[in-house]
Amino acid sequence: MSATRIELEPQLSVQPSSEPEPERRLQPPPLFQLPLPTQDPSEIHQQTQLQPELQSESNPEHQAKPVWINHRRQLLFFLFGFSLCAAILGIIYYMHQNLQNRSNNQADTETPCLSPACQWASTHLFMSADPFMQPCDYFLFTCGSDGLSPDSGGRQRGQGIPGHPQNQKENAVWPERRGRSKERQDRGQRKEKILDRKTVLLQYLREILESNDRPGSTAVQKAKGFYHSCLDTKSIETAGAEPFLTLIQQLGGWAVSGQWNQTDLNSTLSLLMRDYATFPFFNLYVGKDPNEIARGTTKRYIQIDQPDLLIPIEWNSKTQKSQAKTQTLRPFLTSCQRYLALLGAPPSRSMIHVGTFISLSSELAVASAPLHYRLSKGQLYQRMTIKELQSQAPAIDWLGCLQATFHPLPLIEDDHVLLHNLPYIVQMSRIIGKWLNKHELSTSAPLHTFMVLNLLHTMMPALDSRFSETANNLSVALGNTEGVAPRWKHCVLETERGFDLVLRDLLSERTAHREAEEIIQNIFSSFKSKLRELKWTDQKSLQVVMKKVQSLIPRLWTTKEVSSEAELDLLFSKVTVSTHSFFSNYVQLLSLWQKRRSQLLTELTEAADILSVTPFLLGYELLVPMGMFVPHLFHPTYPRAMNYGAMGFLIAKDILHLILPDIYSQSETVHAVGECVWAHYLTVTEKAGRGGVFSLSAAQQQEVWVQYSALQIALQAYHQSLKNHPSDTSISGLSHTRLFLTSFSQVNCDSDPYSELMPLEPSFLITVICAKSDLCPTSLQCLNKTQPHPLQTC
Known part of the structure; x- marks a missing residue:
């Protein structure tokens, strides 16, 4: 042994x-x-x-x-x-765990996506901040920040809210930022780096207009020619004010220039309304009567509203009347004098005409009223015949002006119109009558000058930069801090005004209808499932909401019948686009725009608005516009994880806002989830040295619930999509769930009317949703902080 x-x-x-x-x-x-x-x-x-x-x-x-x-x-x-x-x-x-993780990863990534769109997306994701690489810092930075360094700048969401954690010890955390103008820096960065969905759509339309993929129809060539003439600022600067002065002479001259044939007020007004889409004394548009929509009526009416006066106005809550802003009268006077000087008016005459213009504008301003006041007084959608309107406001030849505007439609005195501020229309008629009867002035010269300056405002986009600079200077003096939009964006918007039918068909051709419809249906199905999970205050609220939801038919908002190339060519056959004269092209655009307004009176269906980027309800239909499904937010060759993480989230968020505007008062879940997410946020931010606690308001809790629920709905819809179609591609080797969440992180700062209610960065929702350990591919625990206990699932 x-x-x-x-x-x-x-x-x-x-x-x-x-x-x-x-x-x-x-x-x-x-x-x-x-x-x-x-x-x-x-x-x-x-x-x-x-x-x-x-x-x-x-x-x-x-x-x-x-x-x-x-x-x-x-x-x-x-x-x-x-x-x-x-x-x-x-x-x-x-080795067992490693093999299991590899197995799971291989099962969740499948084949890589190698399309050109995916290659672009891969580069974009590589250059963007990754929430999984720096989970402790990512959600603390301003939306759209590409880097996570202190020098990346930007104000955190919630700054300025008393007691907000991010207001505590700001200088101690980022000493490099001391002395900076943070608000100005934040505005600049958000405008530069955040591409809201409207901007994404405009960029896509820009690519269409600048593409040379195929010659296209004559109408398409004219639309592209108009766009490029708008971009030709050199020719616009060379032309100066001469095109507008020539236009004034064609309309009978102008008293300011000393050559005016004293044209009749109503004849001049008819020309401005018909050929130049200019409405100095009142506004015109076409629309339905909401009182008839409930009965299924599709008839449209001419609607008459107060005008968009050029003079700045403010509402006096004590006197319940509007008035010209006293503090802005001097810069407004300066801008008017500058316009007349640019048009060659002698200084001796310009001051008199500017004075009468401001006086007349002030009188019309007093007669106007803001929307909330008119709503409270029931002044919207007041129905009357053209004959009845003529008796109440006789200074305007209503039938003659409306017949000229909506030619060749036959209008008679017994046709009904809808008014949105009858007291203003009546008072406007009295003011015009008073100015016509003033003996000390040359007949209707002040009224004519008022119309000419309104026409100048309409034609401003087609004039040289001196006019736009004058308008911008006035805007800054009025306190508007928004910068000037880039020229390409301005030109896309102007092209759409006149060639909307052309762009609508081009956009429809490029929209992946089948893929878009699939994601809409899956998101709506997941949305209905989320409703059943809520704890409602009473069964009646649940029944009302579910009845409304069950009756809705979600679909992609497209044109029922796409126009053929021959039809579009015929429609735009009388349009002649000049390569180097944007002014003449713009005049034709205004005429086209007015013709489209006339066609709306007879159309029975709702034409798709290509600039729409949010879903809306039309009867029993939930319509999601084509403008949402454009790169880089959506592409048919993207992995579905990317499409659901970005577009699925946006659609779900919009549906929640649209259908459940006051869900907080109807469900206990909203409060519980909002507080749970907020508790997560406070736990992490306090660990990061940003102490301080304050309670969320009901509106903030609801917005937190909406965005968190939208992310859950999109993820559930994606998982359901994987069950129906198990295969999916990937980008950069990311697992499906990680790619989904990374895609969401690229659009989580989408701007909408509710964004200001969000008390934390939406990207932090990734951390909350990943508290469920078996959901995310990697843990989002802070490497430099230890959490006392795992955070609960919200």
């Missing part, structure tokens, strides 16, 4: 040998003999055992050992064996 035991033990001599052993001293100890890289670990272990065995046999004097040494060797051997087993078990567990 003892011999067997000694053979298995390593050589651990504690007594010096009686004789020198030169051969043994020249050999390194077996423990320090390094194995070859190709050797198997089991062979190495056998070698370390074999050498002591041979040595013990060659030295019989070492076989007799004290008992306590043998027990110690047994203990060491036991510990060694136990450690070796533990290490082997650890290696086996690690």
